[in-house]
Structures are given as structure tokens and as C-alpha cells.
Amino acid sequence: MTTLKDQLNARTDSYDxxxxxxxxxxxxxxxxxxxxxxxxxxxxxxxxxxxxxxDSPAGGGDAHCFRNAGGIVTDDAIRSAMLTCNFxxxxxxxxxxxxxxxxxxxxxxxxxxxxxxxxxxxENLTLDPTLPELKLDKGGFAKWxxxxxxxxxxCMRTIETIRNHPLIPKHVVVSGWIWEVENRRLxxxxxxxxxxxxxxxxxxxxFGVSQNQxxxxx
Ligand SMILES: [Zn+2]
Numbered sequence: 001m002t003t004l005k006d007q008l009n010a011r012t013d014s015y016d017x018x019x020x021x022x023x024x025x026x027x028x029x030x031x032x033x034x035x036x037x038x039x040x041x042x043x044x045x046x047x048x049x050x051x052x053x054x055d056s057p058a059g060g061g062d063a064h065c066f067r068n069a070g071g072i073v074t075d076d077a078i079r080s081a082m083l084t085c086n087f088x089x090x091x092x093x094x095x096x097x098x099x100x101x102x103x104x105x106x107x108x109x110x111x112x113x114x115x116x117x118x119x120x121x122x123e124n125l126t127l128d129p130t131l132p133e134l135k136l137d138k139g140g141f142a143k144w145x146x147x148x149x150x151x152x153x154x155c156m157r158t159i160e161t162i163r164n165h166p167l168i169p170k171h172v173v174v175s176g177w178i179w180e181v182e183n184r185r186l187x188x189x190x191x192x193x194x195x196x197x198x199x200x201x202x203x204x205x206x207f208g209v210s211q212n213q214x215x216x217x218x
Contacts, residue, residue: 018059022088029089034063035081037158038096039071039103041181049096049179049186064090070103071096072146072154073161075134082167093162095176097155097189104151104204107211108142143214150203152178152196155189157217178202 021028036054038046047053052062066080084090112122122141126132136144148154159176162168177186182199196202204213 015059018061025087026089029091030061030063032062033089033091035084035090035093036063036065036096037071037077037081037093037162038065038067039098039101040067040069041098041101043100043181044071044096044098044179046096048184049177050094063094064088070101070146070148070154071098071158072103072148073158074146078162078165078167081162081165085168085172091172093168093172093174095155095158095162095174096179096186097151097158097176098179098181099151099199100181100201101148101151103146103148103154104201105207105209106147107204107209108145108147108213109211111145111147112142143216146216147213148204149213152189152191152202159189161217 017024017028021030032052034052036046036050036052038044046065046067053060054063054065055061064080064084066077068074068077081090081093085093115122123138125136125141127136127144128134155176155178159174163174168174176189178189179186180199187195190196200206
């Protein structure tokens with residue numbers, strides 16, 4: 001028979017291990033050995049969309065979660081994925097982007113122009129004052145903003161880019177998904193018009209953006 005004393009010992013040992021996880025390198029992985037890349041949008045509930053609990057309850061924690069505008073590849077997303085996959089035992093990456101994304105709602109060239117009108121010198125910016133070595137080539141600012149033409153295409157290319165990145169080990173399983181904000185439903189990224197037709201806003205043209213974004217994938 002297991003006594004309560006045994007159970008409480010096991011529980012406190014397990015909690016100690018949880019609290020000290022990062023000391024154990026790959027052995028101290030999160031519960032699902034998972035890294036999530038998701039858009040920062042408040043209408044994308046990561047736990048509900050994926051059926052996981054990212055950072056709760058205490059003593060649990062299914063994933064490391066990285067959120068940025070769009071849930072796209074950026075140098076900091078790659079930095080975080082590199083750390084968790086190479087040193088903290090992560091074996092799977094899940095990307096979540098979504099319909100109605102703000103990153104579809106304007107053209108990046110217009111956003112850059114608006115910043116210039118506010119007096120920002122977008123040609124000579126130190127993006128990260130703690131890392132002045134990180135620089136954009138002239139004319140790269142609008143591309144850096146990372147606005148999208150099409151969320152499904154962006155999701156598919158995000159999967160491909162992360163899968164092929166030299167800092168991400170080949171054994172890591174990578175998948176990407178679209179959260180339909182309108183239906184609270186997850187689906188795979190697709191170009192199938194019938195599936196995409198369930199919700200209206202998956203392309204920037206649906207938001208009235210007439211020009212293509214500065215291409216980020218070439
Ligand atoms: Zn978004």
C-alpha cells in the first residue's frame with residue numbers, strides 16, 4: 001500500500017525537480033518537450049487552440065511559448081527555438097497563426113512611411129541597443145516589419161523555414177496551424193478555396209490592401 005507519506009515525498013521531490021528544471025539541460029524539458037510560436041493577438045488563445053496548458057498549473061507547464069506579431073520567423077524567434085531545441089530538450093515545434101491577423105491589415109511600406117512622417121529615421125535605426133551588431137541593409141525596414149499577404153502561405157513558409165534552419169536539429173517535428181478566430185476552430189494551412197471560404201479574412205486584399213508586401217521570402 002502506498003502511504004500518504006510516500007505520496008507527499010514523491011510530490012515534493014517532483015516539485016523540486018520542476019523548480020530546478022533548467023539546471024538539468026535536456027533532461028529538464030517542459031512537460032511536452034514543446035516550443036510554440038504564436039501570434040501575439042489576444043484573440044488567439046494558445047491553450048484552447050492547441051489543447052495544452054502552456055505555463056500552468058504550478059508544477060506543470062506543457063511548453064515554452066514565444067509570441068510575436070504574426071507568429072512569424074524573426075531573429076529572436078530563431079534564437080529562442082535554438083536554445084530550447086538544442087539545450088532544453090525540446091523535440092517538437094508548433095506554429096499557430098490566425099485569421100483576422102493584424103499583420104494582414106496594412107502594407108508594410110505604408111507603415112514605414114507613417115513612421116517617417118512621425119520623424120523616425122527608419123534607414124538608420126539601431127534595432128536592438130544591446131546588440132548594435134544586428135543591422136538591416138538599407139531599404140530593409142519595411143521587410144523587417146513582416147506584414148503578410150496571405151496567412152496560410154505565411155504559415156506554410158514559416159514551417160518550411162524553421163524546418164530547414166541550421167540552428168534547429170533535424171529530428172525536431174515541426175507543424176503549423178491556423179486558428180479561425182470567427183469559429184474558434186483550428187485547421188491546417190491550405191490554399192483550398194472551399195476551406196478558406198469558411199472565414200473571410202486570410203489575405204491582405206481582404207483588408208483592402210492593394211499592393212503586395214515587400215517580399216520576405218526571397
Ligand atoms: Zn495576428
